[in-house]
Amino acid sequence: MDEYTLASHYYLLLDALPEHVFVFSEQGQYLEVFGGQDNHTQFDCKAYVGQYLHDVMPLKSAELFLSYIQQAIKKNKTVIVNYHFNNDTMIRFPDDIEPPKELWFEGIIKPLAERYHDQKTVLWTARNITQRHYLEKQLKALSETDELTGVLNRRAFMNALYNKRQQFLRDTQDVSLLMLDIDRFKSVNDSLGHQAGDAVIKHVTELCQQTIRQVDSLGRLGGEEFAIILHDANLDQAYQLASRLCQRVATQPCIWQQQPIKVTISIGLSTFKIEDKTPEQVIQRADHAMYTSKHLGRNLVSIFSPNHQGQFPKI
Numbered sequence: 001m002d003e004y005t006l007a008s009h010y011y012l013l014l015d016a017l018p019e020h021v022f023v024f025s026e027q028g029q030y031l032e033v034f035g036g037q038d039n040h041t042q043f044d045c046k047a048y049v050g051q052y053l054h055d056v057m058p059l060k061s062a063e064l065f066l067s068y069i070q071q072a073i074k075k076n077k078t079v080i081v082n083y084h085f086n087n088d089t090m091i092r093f094p095d096d097i098e099p100p101k102e103l104w105f106e107g108i109i110k111p112l113a114e115r116y117h118d119q120k121t122v123l124w125t126a127r128n129i130t131q132r133h134y135l136e137k138q139l140k141a142l143s144e145t146d147e148l149t150g151v152l153n154r155r156a157f158m159n160a161l162y163n164k165r166q167q168f169l170r171d172t173q174d175v176s177l178l179m180l181d182i183d184r185f186k187s188v189n190d191s192l193g194h195q196a197g198d199a200v201i202k203h204v205t206e207l208c209q210q211t212i213r214q215v216d217s218l219g220r221l222g223g224e225e226f227a228i229i230l231h232d233a234n235l236d237q238a239y240q241l242a243s244r245l246c247q248r249v250a251t252q253p254c255i256w257q258q259q260p261i262k263v264t265i266s267i268g269l270s271t272f273k274i275e276d277k278t279p280e281q282v283i284q285r286a287d288h289a290m291y292t293s294k295h296l297g298r299n300l301v302s303i304f305s306p307n308h309q310g311q312f313p314k315i
């Protein structure tokens with residue numbers, strides 16, 4: 001092969017690469033663009049050659065991309081980044097192509113030995129990972145969600161509790177924890193069947209969701225046991241909310257196959273404390289108070305206190 005044929009052979013090979021491959025100068029100028037036909041952006045980025053990042057995308061995105069390029073050059077190392085374009089940050093599309101709402105990419109940015117007009121250069125490979133991103137998001141949501149009720153499962157709730165505790169230690173705003181258990185739930189399963197039991201669990205979930213605020217976190221810890229993190233709520237405020245919830249459940253039966261099932265719940269309350277060593281300690285206190293509600297006859301709210309369990313009249 002002569003030199004020209006060889007060059008065009010390699011060019012064709014490079015341009016057949018499934019990912020977009022860019023050569024950028026350290027100033028963010030597009031020097032070369034190859035490949036990307038399988039990248040689902042539906043247009044050929046070769047039109048960018050000669051232009052700068054700032055010409056083809058909003059300032060915020062261009063600055064970010066430039067910082068990645070400069071990072072790779074400064075460290076003289078390959079840098080791998082995930083980035084995304086949305087409505088505000090979308091790269092410029094040709095007029096005849098409707099840009100998608102979102103695009104996610106993995107960028108591999110490798111410094112090159114080759115200089116261009118005395119400027120350093122990088123090779124930037126962009127893999128479209130939008131589908132993978134949505135799949136990961138879906139899997140994450142599934143792994144955090146209780147299948148029956150759609151609220152946080154135990155693992156996700158414990159994560160939320162851990163994060164809330166970190167926030168509490170920073171800003172010391174009151175945070176209360178409510179533990180809730182459906183009373184004599186086994187008898188619902190035994191007398192009406194498991195599906196009726198499931199309907200009761202969903203019913204209680206809905207009443208909890210109607211009672212708490214958006215900032216609060218509701219989780220199903222297992223079986224017929226729930227927990228709620230009450231943000232910015234001291235014990236008095238938590239008690240008022242818990243009493244409302246207790247009353248709501250007791251007065252709004254679950255309708256199962258056109259028949260009402262009477263449901264009550266027992267609640268235990270405690271608050272976050274600076275001196276706690278672990279987030280589990282507040283759960284133990286609220287759980288203790290919840291068992292007090294059970295022992296005192298159920299359909300009750302109890303507050304944990306170190307010396308005695310606060311006792312409150314039945315609602």
Ligand SMILES: Nc1nc2c(ncn2[C@@H]2O[C@H](COP(=O)(O)OP(=O)(O)OP(=O)(O)O)[C@@H](O)[C@H]2O)c(=O)[nH]1
Pocket residue numbers: 148181182183184185186187189193194195196197198201222223224294298
């Ligand atoms: N329908 C249904 N039942 C469940 C589920 N998870 C656990 N259970 C049942 O929940 C029942 C819990 O019963 P217990 O722990 O004895 O408590 P209880 O009958 O509510 O009695 P108290 O808590 O003392 O008022 C058991 O029969 C479990 O099999 C579920 O997802 N669906």
